[in-house]
Amino acid sequence: MTGAPILTAAQMRAAEQAVFASGVPDYALMERAGAAAAAIIWRAGGLRDMLVLCGPGNNGGDGYVIARLLRERGVAVRVAALGESRTPSSQRARAEWGGPVEDLATAAPATQVVDALFGTGLSRGLDAAVAARLGELTQAASHSHAIDLPSGVETDSGALLSAVPRFRLCVALGALKPAHLLYPAAGCFDRLIYGPIGIAAPDQVHRLGPPRLMAPGVEAHKYTRGLVAVVGGAMAGAARLAAQSASSSGAGMVRLFAMDEAAAGPDAIIHQQVQTAADVAIALDDERIAVVLVGPGLGRDAAARDRLAATVTAGHRLVLDADALTLLAADAIPQGSILTPHEGEFRRLFGDLPGSKIDRARVAAAQCGAVVIYKGADSVIAAPDGRVAVAAGASTWLSTAGTGDVLAGLVGGRLAVTGDPFRAASEAVWLHGDAARRAGAAFVADDLPDALPAAIAARL
Ligand SMILES: NC(=O)C1=CN([C@@H]2O[C@H](COP(=O)(O)OP(=O)(O)OC[C@H]3O[C@@H](n4cnc5c(N)ncnc54)[C@H](O)[C@@H]3O)[C@@H](O)[C@H]2O)[C@@H](O)CC1
Ligand SMILES: Nc1ncnc2c1ncn2[C@@H]1O[C@H](COP(=O)(O)OP(=O)(O)O)[C@@H](O)[C@H]1O
Ligand SMILES: [K+]
Numbered sequence: 001m002t003g004a005p006i007l008t009a010a011q012m013r014a015a016e017q018a019v020f021a022s023g024v025p026d027y028a029l030m031e032r033a034g035a036a037a038a039a040i041i042w043r044a045g046g047l048r049d050m051l052v053l054c055g056p057g058n059n060g061g062d063g064y065v066i067a068r069l070l071r072e073r074g075v076a077v078r079v080a081a082l083g084e085s086r087t088p089s090s091q092r093a094r095a096e097w098g099g100p101v102e103d104l105a106t107a108a109p110a111t112q113v114v115d116a117l118f119g120t121g122l123s124r125g126l127d128a129a130v131a132a133r134l135g136e137l138t139q140a141a142s143h144s145h146a147i148d149l150p151s152g153v154e155t156d157s158g159a160l161l162s163a164v165p166r167f168r169l170c171v172a173l174g175a176l177k178p179a180h181l182l183y184p185a186a187g188c189f190d191r192l193i194y195g196p197i198g199i200a201a202p203d204q205v206h207r208l209g210p211p212r213l214m215a216p217g218v219e220a221h222k223y224t225r226g227l228v229a230v231v232g233g234a235m236a237g238a239a240r241l242a243a244q245s246a247s248s249s250g251a252g253m254v255r256l257f258a259m260d261e262a263a264a265g266p267d268a269i270i271h272q273q274v275q276t277a278a279d280v281a282i283a284l285d286d287e288r289i290a291v292v293l294v295g296p297g298l299g300r301d302a303a304a305r306d307r308l309a310a311t312v313t314a315g316h317r318l319v320l321d322a323d324a325l326t327l328l329a330a331d332a333i334p335q336g337s338i339l340t341p342h343e344g345e346f347r348r349l350f351g352d353l354p355g356s357k358i359d360r361a362r363v364a365a366a367q368c369g370a371v372v373i374y375k376g377a378d379s380v381i382a383a384p385d386g387r388v389a390v391a392a393g394a395s396t397w398l399s400t401a402g403t404g405d406v407l408a409g410l411v412g413g414r415l416a417v418t419g420d421p422f423r424a425a426s427e428a429v430w431l432h433g434d435a436a437r438r439a440g441a442a443f444v445a446d447d448l449p450d451a452l453p454a455a456i457a458a459r460l
Contacts (some may be wrong), residue, residue, distance in 0.1 A: 034065020
C-alpha cells in the first residue's frame, strides 16, 4: 500500500547527515544526486541543446554535476549562475564542470532548461527579477526540468513563495517532499520522477500507493464480508449514492435506513424506511452491522441532530461525512471513526491549525483519535498514530456534486471488509481516484460506483 516516502526539508537534512556520518563524503552524495537527475533528464530530452541554471547552494551544485555529465554524453550544454557557489560541494561541482558560466540575467534561452536555482534550502521567495528570468527561460524551452523542486516553492507546505513557472518534469531527489504532492506546488510540473540517492527515510509519511486487495475466501458469506448500514436523512439522493458505492466496494451487504420510501435503485441494497430517531436506534440494534455511515444527505435540522445522536449512541464503528461533520463537535467524535472532511468541514471542526495540510491532518487525527481523510485535489489521510498517506493527481473532474458521497460509501465498505480504519481509508481514496480515471471526463457522481468493480479487480 505504501508508496515513496515523503520527507520535510529538516528530515531530508537529517537523512543526508546520517549518510555523511556513515562515511560517505559530502561531494559523493552530490555526485549521486546529479547522476540520478542527469540519467532522468537524458531519457526525457536526449541531445537537445540545454541551459542549466545554477543557484548558490547545493541545488546549484546538482546543476553543475548534471551539466558536466550531459556534456560528456554529447549534449551542447551551457550554464548560467545566480552568483557564486557558497557551499564546499557546490564549489567543487562548479570546478569539475570547468566550462564557462554565464550570468543568469543575460543568458540566452535553449531548447532544454534545467532549474537548479533552489531546492529545499529556499528560505524566501525569489527576487522578482530572478523569478521573471526563470519564467522566461522556462517558457522558451520545449523541455523544462526542475531539480528536486521548482525554484520558488516552499518545501514543507507546497506554498508558492514567488511566481513559479510550470515545468514539464520535476526530479525529486532522495525522497518526495510535501511540495511534490500538496497544491499549489504540485501543480507546477506535468510529471514527477523520483531519483533515489541511497538515503534512509523515516517511514511514517508516504505517497498513497496502490493497495493489494483480496477476493473473498471460500468460507465467506454476506455477513462475514461486512454489513454496512447507511443512515440517511432529508436529502435522499446523497445517502442512496453512498449506499450504492458501498455496495460496489466489496462489502457483503448494505442496508439503507432512509426517511423516504424506497426509490428505484440497485435491488441489492436493502432499503428500509426509518423515520424517527427512535426508529434509527431500533434499526441499528443489530450485532451483524460492521460499520455505520452517516452524514450524506442527513440534513442539519433538529431531526437530523436526533438521528445523528441515535446513530452515535448505537456504538458501531462510524464513518462520518458531510452534515455529520457539521453537526458534531470535534470532542464528540467517537475514537476509531473515520472522518472525510473537505476544506470547509475541516476548518469548522478543527479551526485554523498551523502548518501544512499534512501537519493539520495529523494534528486533527491525533486530537480526535480518528482517521481523517482531508479531501481536495490533494487528499491527506492521517491516522492518530502519526501515519500519513498523501494522494495527489486525482482527476479534476471529481470536483462535481456527490463524489464525496461516493467516497464516503466506499470508505464504509472498505472498513466493513478490512476492519482497519487507516487501511480502509487508503484503499478507498485509491479506488475512488481510479474509478474517476476510468470514468473519463465530465462524469457525474452516479457513474463512479459502476467503475468500482474494475478498479477493484485491477488490485487483486
Ligand atoms: N547535501 C548534499 O550534498 C545534497 C544536496 N542535495 C541538493 O541540495 C538542495 C539543498 O541544498 P541547500 O541546502 O544548499 O539549499 P538550496 O540550494 O536550495 O539553496 C540554499 C541557498 O540559497 C540561499 N537562499 C535561500 N532562499 C533564497 C532566495 N530567495 N534568494 C536568494 N538566495 C536564497 C540560502 O541562503 C542558501 O545559501 C536539495 O534541494 C538538493 O537539490 C541533494 O542533491 C542531495 C545531496
Ligand atoms: N479539483 C479537484 N481535483 C481532484 N479531486 C477533487 C477536486 N475537488 C474535489 N475533489 C475530490 O472530490 C471529492 C469531493 O467531495 P466533497 O467536497 O465532499 O463533495 P460532495 O459533498 O459534493 O460529494 C473528494 O473526494 C475530493 O477529494
Ligand atoms: K530547483
